[in-house]
Amino acid sequence: MAVYTEVTDDDLARLLALYDIGTPTTFKGIAEGVENSNFLLQTTGGRFILTLYEKRVDARDLPFFLGLLEHLAARGVTCPQPVCTRDGRALAEVAGRPASIVTFLDGVWPRRPTVRHCAEVGEALARLHVAGADFALKRPNALGHRAWAPLFAQSADRADEVQPGLGPEIAAEIAAIEAEWPADLPGGVIHADLFPDNVFFLGERLSGLIDFYFACNDFFAYDVAICLNAWCFEPDFSFNVTKARAMLAAYQRVRPFEAAETAALPLLARGAAMRFLLTRLHDWLRVPPGALVVPKDPLEYFRKLRFHRSVAEASDYGLTETA
Amino acid sequence: MAVYTEVTDDDLARLLALYDIGTPTTFKGIAEGVENSNFLLQTTGGRFILTLYEKRVDARDLPFFLGLLEHLAARGVTCPQPVCTRDGRALAEVAGRPASIVTFLDGVWPRRPTVRHCAEVGEALARLHVAGADFALKRPNALGHRAWAPLFAQSADRADEVQPGLGPEIAAEIAAIEAEWPADLPGGVIHADLFPDNVFFLGERLSGLIDFYFACNDFFAYDVAICLNAWCFEPDFSFNVTKARAMLAAYQRVRPFEAAETAALPLLARGAAMRFLLTRLHDWLRVPPGALVVPKDPLEYFRKLRFHRSVAEASDYGLTETA
Numbered sequence: 001m002a003v004y005t006e007v008t009d010d011d012l013a014r015l016l017a018l019y020d021i022g023t024p025t026t027f028k029g030i031a032e033g034v035e036n037s038n039f040l041l042q043t044t045g046g047r048f049i050l051t052l053y054e055k056r057v058d059a060r061d062l063p064f065f066l067g068l069l070e071h072l073a074a075r076g077v078t079c080p081q082p083v084c085t086r087d088g089r090a091l092a093e094v095a096g097r098p099a100s101i102v103t104f105l106d107g108v109w110p111r112r113p114t115v116r117h118c119a120e121v122g123e124a125l126a127r128l129h130v131a132g133a134d135f136a137l138k139r140p141n142a143l144g145h146r147a148w149a150p151l152f153a154q155s156a157d158r159a160d161e162v163q164p165g166l167g168p169e170i171a172a173e174i175a176a177i178e179a180e181w182p183a184d185l186p187g188g189v190i191h192a193d194l195f196p197d198n199v200f201f202l203g204e205r206l207s208g209l210i211d212f213y214f215a216c217n218d219f220f221a222y223d224v225a226i227c228l229n230a231w232c233f234e235p236d237f238s239f240n241v242t243k244a245r246a247m248l249a250a251y252q253r254v255r256p257f258e259a260a261e262t263a264a265l266p267l268l269a270r271g272a273a274m275r276f277l278l279t280r281l282h283d284w285l286r287v288p289p290g291a292l293v294v295p296k297d298p299l300e301y302f303r304k305l306r307f308h309r310s311v312a313e314a315s316d317y318g319l320t321e322t323a
Numbered sequence: 324m325a326v327y328t329e330v331t332d333d334d335l336a337r338l339l340a341l342y343d344i345g346t347p348t349t350f351k352g353i354a355e356g357v358e359n360s361n362f363l364l365q366t367t368g369g370r371f372i373l374t375l376y377e378k379r380v381d382a383r384d385l386p387f388f389l390g391l392l393e394h395l396a397a398r399g400v401t402c403p404q405p406v407c408t409r410d411g412r413a414l415a416e417v418a419g420r421p422a423s424i425v426t427f428l429d430g431v432w433p434r435r436p437t438v439r440h441c442a443e444v445g446e447a448l449a450r451l452h453v454a455g456a457d458f459a460l461k462r463p464n465a466l467g468h469r470a471w472a473p474l475f476a477q478s479a480d481r482a483d484e485v486q487p488g489l490g491p492e493i494a495a496e497i498a499a500i501e502a503e504w505p506a507d508l509p510g511g512v513i514h515a516d517l518f519p520d521n522v523f524f525l526g527e528r529l530s531g532l533i534d535f536y537f538a539c540n541d542f543f544a545y546d547v548a549i550c551l552n553a554w555c556f557e558p559d560f561s562f563n564v565t566k567a568r569a570m571l572a573a574y575q576r577v578r579p580f581e582a583a584e585t586a587a588l589p590l591l592a593r594g595a596a597m598r599f600l601l602t603r604l605h606d607w608l609r610v611p612p613g614a615l616v617v618p619k620d621p622l623e624y625f626r627k628l629r630f631h632r633s634v635a636e637a638s639d640y641g642l643t644e645t646a
Contacts, residue, residue: 027431111329112331112332
């Protein structure tokens with residue numbers, strides 16, 4: 001639910017003058033995404049999404065994000081494509097913010113993911129990992145495991161406002177995860193935020209992936225762990241092992257896990273839950289007056305974290321031996 | 324900025340099964356409108372807007388609103404058209420709310436209206452008034468002048484929280500306006516909410532009108548007065564008489580004012596400012612925790628109200644003798 005920046009008629013006219021995509025026929029703010037301002041922009045030249053990058057996105061990362069979209073598409077991963085200005089730039093400026101125009105992707109994101117959706121996501125994630133292997137740019141994971149302790153430090157003194165005892169449990173958990181975090185696993189470009197609202201479907205077939213603004217270099221299996229958290233829990237927080245099995249099996253048909261990845265999966269899933277718990281906690285404690293966005297409940301990921309801590313081995317996620 | 328109700332995949336599938344418009348290819352919440360939940364719905368059959376009517380809309384009024392759209396379009400006013408279900412109904416139900424699907428209208432609403440925009444709106448408003456003349460259904464103006472005192476009573480004891488002295492001044496002003504309100508003027512179906520975000524343009528030409536959910540039967544000149552308030556003030560609250568003149572002249576080329584309408588215009592403009600002041604004040608004092616919508620500043624309309632009180636006669640709005 002996000003339109004943080006107003007775009008005036010003059011702003012839009014000035015922007016479109018840089019491009020060869022005609023004149024606007026529709027311009028509507030989109031009530032999705034929590035990091036940037038997004039607009040449906042239809043012109044005489046086609047359908048596009050205009051994104052204004054708000055303060056949370058570091059403008060120096062934009063060449064990585066936009067270059068990655070082109071790299072992935074050239075290797076068969078369906079994702080929005082940056083539209084370049086007449087002088088060949090993928091980045092412009094609108095209302096004082098970095099901005100880009102990308103192609104519009106057909107599809108509907110699943111509000112209630114099914115087993116079939118989870119399988120499609122597993123396959124698409126593996127294809128993304130394979131396709132990103134030879135992408136030249138690198139971007140460290142700014143929200144990787146080493147960032148968690150400093151991020152938590154910003155909220156530690158107020159964590160118990162959300163739930164008594166939350167602060168000490170998170171602190172202990174961060175230390176425990178850190179101590180066991182794998183030194184090395186197969187890695188490369190990961191999406192790092194492949195939640196249902198970033199995956200489009202036409203019917204039951206996956207039609208594309210969007211929102212690569214957390215993409216970075218990290219372990220592939222950590223990206224899988226993020227998806228287990230994002231797709232395989234039911235609204236009552238129960239873990240649906242059928243969905244997990246479908247996701248993991250589909251992933252491995254494209255890119256089989258190494259033994260070390262399989263062994264690390266429960267820990268990586270704990271870490272993934274911690275990462276979203278921490279950013280949600282941070283945002284929850286800092287809702288500005290008159291906020292346009294209802295912050296997401298951090299406790300959802302606290303419950304997921306506790307679930308993963310109870311998992312003894314990867315087979316509990318439905319992970320079976322690869323053929 | 325409004326999506327109040329979540330629509331699940333099953334909700335959408337059940338809804339579309341009632342219609343002959345194919346399967347969804349895009350479904351996105353739109354960050355516009357403050358009364359209802361609106362979604363861009365693209366299907367294999369075309370582009371549509373799905374609206375879920377939230378509690379502020381009385382479901383018994385929906386036949387008036389939807390019938391009016393059809394009536395106006397048949398008379399050349401470009402506005403969204405209700406799409407009927409296979410069994411001929413313009414109304415359906417989604418997630419427990421009345422809902423309708425209407426055709427998608429191309430166009431961009433002007434964030435910074437120009438003199439040219441104001442002229443186009445004046446002409447379109449007059450055409451709307453003429454086209455609505457033979458619409459069979461009636462709907463009283465639920466926010467008409469008789470509603471203001473009871474509406475204000477709900478906020479009177481807290482009005483001074485917004486600005487000291489606001490309460491007594493509003494009370495006196497309502498009494499003064501009520502005492503002078505015309506008993507009779509030419510009337511019929513009015514839009515009653517024709518703000519810039521409800522008027523689409525392609526380039527400088529008006530391409531359509533949307534959001535008829537305040538439409539009702541009232542004085543035509545009151546609708547003009549609402550537009551003077553909504554279109555002819557600058558961001559610094561100064562009144563732009565060039566814009567007003569362009570709007571009024573264009574209106575009168577289609578539907579000339581009677582002498583009584585001209586005489587009443589300053590009072591009607593005060594009343595129109597009061598109407599929006601009161602609803603904004605009401606909403607301002609009742610922002611729910613975690614609100615998705617930033618309420619609009621009531622004092623904007625308080626300043627407009629004071630301006631209109633200073634107006635001696637309609638010629639101050641740039642209204643010239645009709646030919």
